Amino acid sequence: MSHSSFGKKIHINNIDVSDLDEISSYDLAIFYLGDIKDVENLRRKIYSLEFGNWSLKLIDLGAFNQGHSKSDSVFGIQEIMRKLTNLGVYTLMIGGSQSDIDVYCKSFKSNDFIDVVSIDKFLGIGESIDKNESSNYLSRIILDENIKLSTFSNVGYLKHINNTKKISLVDKFNFETLSLGQLKHDINEIEPITRNSEIINFSIEALKSNVINYKLTSPNGIDSYEACLISKFMGQSIDCKISTINNIVHSLECYSIVSEMIWYVIDGFNSRYIDDFENHDEFKIYHTEIDGHNLKFLKSHISKRWWVEYIDDRIISVKNQLIPCSENDFKLSQMGIISDRILKRMKNKFV
Template sequence: MAFDFLVPISEKVLAFSEFLPSQALGKNIHKHTEKKGLPVFANATVAIFGVLESRNAFEKRQEKLDMDSLRIELYRLMMGNWNATIIDIGDVEEGNTVEDTYFVVNQIMSGLLEEKIIPIVIGATQDVTFPTYRAFDGIKDMINLVSIDSRFDFGEDDELISSESYMSKIITDKPNNLYNFSNLGYQSYFNAQEEIDLMERLFFDAYRLGDIVSDITLAEPILRNAHLVSLDLRAVKASEMGVTANFSPNGFDGREICGISRYAGISEKVSAFGIYEMENTLLSFRLVAQIIWCFIEGLSFRIKELPSSNDEDFTKFTVPTDSEELVFFKSHITERWWVEVPSILPEHTKNNSVALLPCTQQDYLDACNQNIPERWLKAYKKGLN
């Protein structure tokens, strides 16, 4: 069993937990310990685990990921008003080879997904996204992946998989279960024009850092459609992480990245959340702890909604444009918006019904002004291919 490879939480962290108040996370998380073994998985909502693999780091790491310090910062935070049952199943150490580590991560992820438990993976490097993506094999046919990253991470065609080229592996690896890829927060000067062109050719979605920062709500419909979310902390400002090397002066601030994390938690489709490229600094540990807290907070606000013209909880809006007739739905409960995309293949929908693409109110207003939303066009063209 892959779970046998998990290293229990250290005695140092367990000793720290003993002195926490009863309302702290550390008192309420069910932990993997040397003495008691793995916690009970039944009824668990979220499973946290670390992956210490860093051999495929683009910038070689001098020190191991300090999961103990992260856990101390996470455990000291207070519980929200949640129904979530949280388990911390320990860490995956480096295997004999990187592929060995990937295999263990893949098997642990698959086991959790099959149990309907949402994994929160804290990885040293973002290439670990690859085995987490492959864990959906046999569980979900087509995957929507959202990466929060300053780079697209395509790399060179012949380059070995690394933390800056794992997306090339995901796109080319068989079976190809990637239906859509979206990037939030890319910074143009880190990405070759060829990579930007590739995103366009494949009808993938990309949002520049400035666009998201100027309106954080743009991230919500993208994350609402995601199954797997991968966060590269190098999308965050260096000053927010307490580091200078390998990080940029530009990026999301702490409040913005926590808001995006909360949107990921609220999304009823998100089944796995990965946080990568953490640095061993106190600010980094505290920020990652708060990102995890905000994701779990979002989980407590999840509502399953399926817009329908027969449902009184939704209003249907039909917008005629010069080339298409667009049909929008607005929820009266959450005030969220969707738009129908008729050409998406029926096998991606239930009962051969028209697919619904999450969107914003601004998309509806743009359509009323005869401007068809770009995401709708990409989804429509993708369905035709």
């Protein structure tokens, strides 16, 4: 291991909930759920990578040991997440599954609205919202009165394994979805989806089977380059507090791609930029009217990101009226079309 490697630059510590207050000086914490059988092999892969040109303090909190019961484990995970979030430490958790997302949601304050993104080949919802099977994590989040879900987005779902009833049900809630085909057409459409999300989940099952050498997943999926770019978007998300990479497969190929994904999450986190909306010189502004609807598009000269605002004095916003969007959304508006993204986000934001 070279002196410039990741393993030489990260502080390594075992998890002790009582001592978490002592790590408030760190920017990012990595920890693993205990269901990863070969955590040390995964760490070896990560630590062998070169440390980036980052001005960050990183800590590896080690593996979380499961409690005597499921409720003990859930409580322990929530306590760790809650403390790290309150300390302002960005959490990158490796392991577990997407069915744990509702547990992570409950680590936020009870009055916090949460945006959740899941990169997953499954939509995470049953044909009926009240079907509460273990795989239907989105159903549980929607039904849980202790979770205030602002919006949910899925990236990379496969149409041939999600029936039309599930797709229609997700659409009914005005949740944004980006199928694998749409992702392949323009991967940069993911960035506006992740930009303001508090929790971003990446299921390794969304990857092509040959990427992780695992025949039980689909031959169609996200490739290794796309996985790393999406991981960078995860880290760059300005509101994200918790990112997870889960459904780890016990193969050297999986350890290799996961280690690189972790590297790019950190690289994205290091390059986070908060646009200053008070500084009007920082933006190019375009006004568009479509069928009597007034839209104001903003493009940052610095970050190159786009936003849109719906201008109507009669509408009261429950959150910030600025909606993350892409240049493609703006181009559609020039043709007299309000994109599905903008329509769904407006419906979720305004009352």
